[in-house]
Amino acid sequence: MIKRIGLLTLGLLLLWRCDPPRKVQKPQVSITVYNPTVDSVEDQSGPYQETAPTLWRLVHIDAKIHPVFKTQDLFGEATLTLVTHFYPMDSLILDARQFTIDTIEMISPQNVGFKYDYDERHIKFKFNRTFKKNDTLVIKIKYKNNFSPVDTSGRAVAGDRGFYFINPLGKDPLMPPHAWTQGETEWNSWWLPLIDKPNQHLTQHICITVDDTSFVTLSNGTLQWTQINPDGTRTDCWAQDKPHAAYLIFVAIGPYEKVIDTSWNGKEVSYYLFPKYAPLAKRIFPHTREMLTYFSKLFRYPYPWDKYAQIGVYHFTAGAMENTTSVLFGAGAYKTETDLMESTIEHIVAHELVHHWFGNLVSCESWAHLTLNESFADYGEYLWYEYKYGRDSADVLREQALIGYIWNAKSGHTRPLVFFHYEQGDDMFDAHSYNKGGAILNYLRYLAGDSAFFASLSHYLKIREYGSAEVEHLRLAFEDVSGLDWRPFFMDWYYKEGHPVLEVDYSTTASSLIVKVKQRTVPEGIEPWELKLPIVIQTEKGKVYKNIVIPAETLAIVSIPFQQHIVYAMLDPNYVLVGEIEHRMPEEWIKAILSDYELPAIARRTIVKRTAFTKSAKYDSTTAMQLIRLALKDPFYKNRNDAIVHINRFVNENKEHKKFFYDTLRVIATEDMSYSVREQAVSYLPHHAVDEDFIVEQFYEEKYPSVKLEWVEKWARLDTVNAWKALQEWTYSDTSHVVWDDAIWLVNKYFYNQDGVFEWVTTGLWHFAHDYWIWNWLYPSLGTYLKTNNIEVIKAGIDTIKTLIEVRVHPWNRRALKAFRRALKRTIYERVSADIRDEVIDYLVTAFPFLKEDILELDE
Numbered sequence: 001m002i003k004r005i006g007l008l009t010l011g012l013l014l015l016w017r018c019d020p021p022r023k024v025q026k027p028q029v030s031i032t033v034y035n036p037t038v039d040s041v042e043d044q045s046g047p048y049q050e051t052a053p054t055l056w057r058l059v060h061i062d063a064k065i066h067p068v069f070k071t072q073d074l075f076g077e078a079t080l081t082l083v084t085h086f087y088p089m090d091s092l093i094l095d096a097r098q099f100t101i102d103t104i105e106m107i108s109p110q111n112v113g114f115k116y117d118y119d120e121r122h123i124k125f126k127f128n129r130t131f132k133k134n135d136t137l138v139i140k141i142k143y144k145n146n147f148s149p150v151d152t153s154g155r156a157v158a159g160d161r162g163f164y165f166i167n168p169l170g171k172d173p174l175m176p177p178h179a180w181t182q183g184e185t186e187w188n189s190w191w192l193p194l195i196d197k198p199n200q201h202l203t204q205h206i207c208i209t210v211d212d213t214s215f216v217t218l219s220n221g222t223l224q225w226t227q228i229n230p231d232g233t234r235t236d237c238w239a240q241d242k243p244h245a246a247y248l249i250f251v252a253i254g255p256y257e258k259v260i261d262t263s264w265n266g267k268e269v270s271y272y273l274f275p276k277y278a279p280l281a282k283r284i285f286p287h288t289r290e291m292l293t294y295f296s297k298l299f300r301y302p303y304p305w306d307k308y309a310q311i312g313v314y315h316f317t318a319g320a321m322e323n324t325t326s327v328l329f330g331a332g333a334y335k336t337e338t339d340l341m342e343s344t345i346e347h348i349v350a351h352e353l354v355h356h357w358f359g360n361l362v363s364c365e366s367w368a369h370l371t372l373n374e375s376f377a378d379y380g381e382y383l384w385y386e387y388k389y390g391r392d393s394a395d396v397l398r399e400q401a402l403i404g405y406i407w408n409a410k411s412g413h414t415r416p417l418v419f420f421h422y423e424q425g426d427d428m429f430d431a432h433s434y435n436k437g438g439a440i441l442n443y444l445r446y447l448a449g450d451s452a453f454f455a456s457l458s459h460y461l462k463i464r465e466y467g468s469a470e471v472e473h474l475r476l477a478f479e480d481v482s483g484l485d486w487r488p489f490f491m492d493w494y495y496k497e498g499h500p501v502l503e504v505d506y507s508t509t510a511s512s513l514i515v516k517v518k519q520r521t522v523p524e525g526i527e528p529w530e531l532k533l534p535i536v537i538q539t540e541k542g543k544v545y546k547n548i549v550i551p552a553e554t555l556a557i558v559s560i561p562f563q564q565h566i567v568y569a570m571l572d573p574n575y576v577l578v579g580e581i582e583h584r585m586p587e588e589w590i591k592a593i594l595s596d597y598e599l600p601a602i603a604r605r606t607i608v609k610r611t612a613f614t615k616s617a618k619y620d621s622t623t624a625m626q627l628i629r630l631a632l633k634d635p636f637y638k639n640r641n642d643a644i645v646h647i648n649r650f651v652n653e654n655k656e657h658k659k660f661f662y663d664t665l666r667v668i669a670t671e672d673m674s675y676s677v678r679e680q681a682v683s684y685l686p687h688h689a690v691d692e693d694f695i696v697e698q699f700y701e702e703k704y705p706s707v708k709l710e711w712v713e714k715w716a717r718l719d720t721v722n723a724w725k726a727l728q729e730w731t732y733s734d735t736s737h738v739v740w741d742d743a744i745w746l747v748n749k750y751f752y753n754q755d756g757v758f759e760w761v762t763t764g765l766w767h768f769a770h771d772y773w774i775w776n777w778l779y780p781s782l783g784t785y786l787k788t789n790n791i792e793v794i795k796a797g798i799d800t801i802k803t804l805i806e807v808r809v810h811p812w813n814r815r816a817l818k819a820f821r822r823a824l825k826r827t828i829y830e831r832v833s834a835d836i837r838d839e840v841i842d843y844l845v846t847a848f849p850f851l852k853e854d855i856l857e858l859d860e
Contacts, residue, residue: 001184001355002348002351046421050366052197052366054200055087057201058082060202061202061203061205061206062205064077064207065207065209071146072147072168074191076143076191078141080094081138083135084133086133091124091126092137093124094125094141094195095193095196098120101142101143102143104142105139105141107138107140108136108138113128114128141193145163147161147164160182160317175314177254178256179252180251180252181252183196183323184247185367185426186246186247188247194246194249195246196247197246198363198366200246201244203239203243205237205239207237209229211233216255216272217238217252219250220238221241221324224238224239244466245363248323248324249323250323250324252311257273258271267307267308269289269309270310271285272309274312277312284334284345291349299357304465305325306325307325308356309327310327310349310352314334315770315771324356325356329345331773332771335736335737337736338736341704342675350383351377351380352377354381355373359377362469365469371432371494375441376441379437379442381397392638395574404431405439407431409499413430414498416495417436417471418471418494439578446534471490471494498522500519500580502517502550502580504581505584506584508562508566511561511562513559515559515571517556519554519556522579522580528552528554533550533571533577534572535547535560536603538568568585570583573599574600575602575603590611594634595630597635625657637673641677644665644684679710687717692718695714699715709739712726720754727751740767744781752787757788761781765777769781769808778801787827789832789836791836828841
């Protein structure tokens with residue numbers, strides 16, 4: 001599952017941006033980074049969380065459900081088949097949350113009496129006989145649950161309630177009524193009675209009755225039959241005949257259009273979207289069939305399930321979810337033609353598909369081992385981009401994911417990858433299980449070699465298929481295949497917290513290369529790691545790659561005998577280290593690395609970001625300019641992008657080079673093949689370095705939204721009125737998130753006092769402020785209303801936001817409160833005129849009573 005925990009992007013907005021492949025340009029991506037706001041692992045520590053005992057095995061569930069949109073009730077009937085595992089049992093506990101139980105009936109064996117207690121969380125049975133090992137029990141439960149909105153206390157949608165009605169009464173004219181389920185971690189027990197644990201694997205048969213026969217249903221497995229009932233309802237019955245974990249059970253209902261792709265190996269591949277977006281389905285979920293082929297070959301295990309469907313919903317609690325055969329995507333799947341120019345979910349499509357091997361075919365036995373699911377899906381993104389677009393593009397994914405983990409670790413949150421002391425299962429969905437776990441797999445691949453790595457994964461899948469596993473099963477699979485002892489590696493990287501930070505100094509003698517490595521750890525006080533890493537040595541006769549072992553010491557000196565003249569040397573040029581590394585090397589080595597395009601792009605980027613310009617003061621201006629020219633000509637788009645950022649710092653310290661830099665940026669801003677490099681160049685190009693005619697010309701010629709918006713900002717500084725007219729004309733004709741979500745910030749900054757701005761912001765709020773995008777709209781929208789200093793506009797704006805939130809049933813969680821606090825602090829007490837300030841505050845407090853303390857605190 002992709003969890004929306006936190007992002008290294010402006011306004012906590014997910015924008016996956018990617019140039020379409022062209023002859024000279026590979027895709028560009030900015031990546032979801034998982035950064036939970038947790039102060040420390042101690043804050044999260046709880047008692048030991050044991051693997052749920054398997055006293056009974058829930059082997060099959062036969063369910064009938066009838067969701068009623070008008071009342072948000074779900075009527076259900078579930079027949080459960082259970083088998084005792086080993087010990088004799090005369091009792092049974094089922095998970096069932098806040099049910100109204102109608103009847104419970106013993107189906108088999110019929111001569112067994114029972115009593116039960118129900119505490120709105122568990123149904124506890126006591127039988128009048130003892131069931132022996134492998135005895136079978138079949139029991140039927142009729143029940144009801146209601147899913148009307150509740151106080152969510154900061155949780156997504158209506159809290160973790162398993163089943164979600166979205167806009168069920170149609171109050172929101174821009175969002176179709178629909179419903180969906182979310183089982184991970186243990187939330188399916190809100191709508192099905194079952195043993196809701198990840199180590200329970202079962203088959204299922206689910207029949208869904210809908211009142212509106214125009215609605216489409218989707219569930220795991222394949223559609224077995226459908227019928228119109230005498231009362232005018234329709235029932236669809238879905239069967240999943242291969243066992244999967246309880247949390248993967250799924251249904252969705254709504255006015256979807258089903259788009260069927262060409263079948264894959266005789267299996268249906270389909271996409272479910274609301275009709276407006278259906279024509280773009282194959283582009284929204286790109287390369288699905290190709291991915292099925294690629295991963296089946298790579299893992300040496302053909303895709304094991306009966307179909308592959310992908311569906312888009314609104315108000316999803318996370319980013320996407322790998323429900324077996326029926327993957328659910330949040331609102332990020334709803335993209336227009338313009339959105340798709342810069343923003344794709346291709347890496348998430350890969351992520352969720354990889355789960356169908358790692359997570360669905362073999363599930364983590366307990367949430368302590370969640371990395372067995374999420375690290376493989378995280379690394380699956382890398383594997384896909386490596387195959388489809390090359391290693392340099394894949395390295396961008398891995399590097400940014402690792403940065404997310406490192407940021408998290410330096411914020412005080414570190415834990416072992418396998419962690420038994422979480423408070424609740426959701427705590428495990430963090431930058432360790434995903435980001436760090438994916439980086440560890442990449443390091444393991446390097447150490448084992450490709451052949452052994454993928455053979456071991458295949459072996460692991462085959463010996464644990466349709467069941468669950470712990471990390472030790474993965475280790476043993478690698479030992480079975482390779483014949484090597486992998487315990488030290490797994491102890492270091494799966495059961496030890498933190499990561500190493502290396503400071504590497506290079507020097508040479510007449511006969512040796514000397515690599516001096518200082519190692520510290522995050523957090524401090526952890527034992528250093530013994531590391532096996534590659535080193536590249538460039539000589540006048542060519543490159544030599546070696547593997548060197550760095551001892552587990554705070555200071556290690558490695559001497560490599562070498563007779564030839566060394567042009568440069570670089571430890572870990574592919575950046576397989578799960579940690580941080582800083583290189584200290586002669587400046588002539590830096591120039592040689594930046595000009596060596598045979599190296600992985602990540603090696604040159606490491607030098608640009610961490611050596612060449614961050615320490616530019618150590619270089620004379622001539623050397624620095626040589627480095628600048630090299631970096632700006634790098635063939636990989638991301639390196640040119642980074643070079644602009646870091647070079648700007650140098651230029652600010654060396655004014656005599658500003659003209660060269662600005663002239664260069666003008667060329668890059670208009671001619672670079674990468675839209676993201678053009679965007680970066682425009683953003684760093686001062687408005688006074690270009691005239692208005694040039695800006696206007698570029699605005700109308702540019703096709704990519706992010707670059708056009710940068711030109712609008714330049715234009716606004718010179719001619720606010722005409723820039724606003726152009727922005728209005730453009731945005732009203734192109735209702736795409738990628739356009740409006742950035743434009744709102746420009747409007748808030750430059751155009752808040754222009755004619756028509758109130759109508760523009762209100763339009764944007766209604767069309768774009770939903771799901772995670774709402775956080776990108778709350779602050780700038782309220783700020784724009786407040787900046788007008790027109791009390792009627794301010795009141796109408798507050799009313800709009802209040803109505804919007806009420807209709808869309810969005811929670812006021814800490815992000816929303818933070819956004820409003822920012823608006824209050826920066827706008828009410830800085831820009832709202834004193835004569836209306838008290839009236840504005842009173843109106844805000846009336847509309848949003850929970851903001852009263854924030855306002856009073858700010859006033860103090």
